[in-house]
Amino acid sequence: AGGVDEALAGVRGMIENWTDMIANRVPGVPVVFVVTHIDCVAPEILDMQTEWVRSVSKEVPDKVTIHNEGQSYRVNCRSGEGIKDLRASLMKLTMASRSYKEALPGTWIKIRAALLDLQQSGRVWLSVDEYRNIARQSGLEGVMLVVATRFLHETGSIRYFGDYASLPVIGTRTGYPEEEYGYGEAPDEGEQQLSGLEQTVFISAPWMVNVLKGLVRHERDSLLEFFGTKNRGMARRVQRLIVHGALHESLAPYLWPSSGDAQEYWK
Known part of the structure; x- marks a missing residue:
């Protein structure tokens, strides 16, 4: 058994x-x-x-x-x-997959090329307003901006973790200079409370992976020693964190003093 x-x-x-x-x-x-x-x-x-x-x-x-x-x-x-x-x-x-045999709209190709040019020039992320301006120059606004952004995210061209539904209206409150905010309008009070992640469009997936790997700095050998052979599943997850930078949720409590099973590790 x-x-x-x-x-x-x-x-x-x-x-x-x-x-x-x-x-x-x-x-x-x-x-x-x-x-x-x-x-x-x-x-x-x-x-x-x-x-x-x-x-x-x-x-x-x-x-x-x-x-x-x-x-x-x-x-x-x-x-x-x-x-x-x-x-x-x-x-x-x-053949049952979404968009099978459908030609990409020219506006989608245009924004993808523009983002690739920025990435190759050294840019790794854009503010949402910068991204919206690039989209506008590519002919994307409103619902089509939402659909195109989802496509770019799902195909790995960008990573966007904000609210797609509000994407077309972020930064569109009147009263601010056009040269600063793109549409002569600025975020309202609620939008200013958005997190940095929600206000950012990452255009370099490799860079983002490297950043996430660097978020966790831990004495990995001690974790491997702690789990040893008594919990091979957890030991494999530690190895995956080391090699791929993929943090399984079950490891999170062991990265800082916590309650539950992690208390034994931190003694």
Whole structure:
């Protein structure tokens, strides 16, 4: 039983790791599970392991979209068995995806090119008002600004964590010079209370990842020693923090004196 539990924990850790990394790049992206070399394992073992993957996939948060209810497509790499079904499923998934075969509007291409030029010049972030001005120059305003911004965020061109619905009206209160605020208008009192994150559009995803990695400075060896072999799952999460800068929520209490289980670590 111990060996099975340990193997299942390994599957869970692997799926957590990969879905975390994929979601960091493309939030909500569809994920398809494929098991290859099915000729190299006994059928009963294959059934057991694919069931593990299916059950663990139900625990994955909505950061990615698990296709086929977590069922794995089985492929025999020697005979080609299963490839036809896998190909058909991928085609169906692709054709059902949003904006399939739709040409990008010229305004979207224009703003993406403008943002890329800024990034290559060394800019890594813009204020919301700067971003709105660039969008305006590209021909994007109102609802189309919201839709285009969501597209740019989802495809990794930018990262924006503010309120999309209010994006077209941020900074549009009268009484301020146009050269300073872009539209001759400024934020009202409520908008001035927005956090720095909500008022910022990040145009360099690699830079943002590096910044987030740098937010946490911790004695990692002591965490690894603390979890050791008694909690391999937590130890893997520490390793993921070290290698990828991905902080699992269960590790957060251990980064500063806290209550609960973390108290033992801080003694």
